[in-house]
Amino acid sequence: MVAIWLALWSLNGPLEHWQTNVKPAVKSTWRLQSDIVRCILRHKELGKRRTLRASELLYNQGDESRHFYFVESGLIEVSIIKIDGTEVVLELMGAGTICGEGAAFDKLPRFSRAAATVPSVVIEFATGDLMNAFREDGEFAMTLLEVACLKQRILASRLEHMTYREPASRLMELFERLAEVDPSSEMTVSLTHEQIASMTGTSRVTVTRTLQKLREEGKIGFDGGKLILRREDD
Template sequence: MALSIVTSSITDGIPQFADPEIDDGPAWLSSLRHHPLFSELSSDDFRALCQRIRRIDMDNHELLYRQDTEAQHFYFVVSGRLRLYRLDYSGLERTLDSVAAGDCVAEVMIYANPARYACYAESLKRSVILSIPIQAYRALIKAHPDYAEKALAHYAARAVSRFHDLEIMTVQSARDRLIRYLLDLLPEGAQGDTEIELPLPKCLIASRLAMQPETFSRQLNELKNNGLVRVTGARLRVPDVYRLKQFGC
């Protein structure tokens, strides 16, 4: 299947589309096809939607979209990572989440009316992003209610995850918030010695957990001094998951 997808040039920090042909379609097609929002589409519908998809190549610290602007697209992360953040009343950035390869961002805008982005999305590293027109996807789910059912199931799973995030933020102890956050990063069922990569720089994790950077550093050092974690750059090792859980009780 021949697809016309495009790379981006950058103007004022926001990717703008150019239109050179590229030949790596199959790699991102496979990744996109396995996402719940696309896995149930028929071959013909998926092919037709792909004709509307455009590719954006982002460098580090570029904006994909801005808070409170009109949403005409949602996005799929092929590679790299995005940070989602809002500006509070004082103009400070508050990190909400990060989005890794294989996941969508701003897909809730499919059902929003009016559709306006709720936050900023910024690349944390060189990233490849696919831009999907909201109207094109809306037309598909309007014509095929079974697609809408799959999309709603995806949103329900996201809502459960968001409630869990809110639960973490209600924990009063900064130490316990950090422990809960780290435990959530571990693979499901992890028990023994486990190593992970932190999804955000430490200063942004602090913002995500509503901590000052110095508070985050102090709490992380406490975990290190108790032998509960070992940190090397962005790599974090948990020698004993059970001990870390008990320390947070």
């Protein structure tokens, strides 16, 4: 049994009082292990600190850039704008995560955009400055590889679950992934049905419908605004 705080705006009833308190908290869909963070911070003097206002763009899809970012505080939404104008939310990167390394290292235009959703502080690294650091600290290269490969894993897993047509499977994948971000502590995630729809490739209406159905089937439960996953391996 895993509990994740899903601050949905209103779940079959009026807003609970605490929800308005929770909203401004930082809610990320990602976290890195502390040893990875420590290894990266060992080299923070290679980068330079940047502060972002709410809704400020960090980088845009199509840009050419060799920069990547360590998020020190705040929340960065990474997404892809499709040709038809709709948005696919890839991740909400919170403090202690890395973003933008994909296009920085493969030297091709950005395949996603990143924008701060709340005032944020990031450390900007340039790939060209890393070669010396790699020579002195091979661990650093290993750590960056580890991060890149972790993202591969998440993307592959999401891809796998996208081949299921039933929205229920897609939503459960999202919730289980959120629960894995930090299974020990209770973290809060604030998503609208619209955002869930955009992350799972369904429609807003279907998210509402599916959440109802999942609750009726007992696969998820709501306690106040807290979403509870019921898993086989209890």
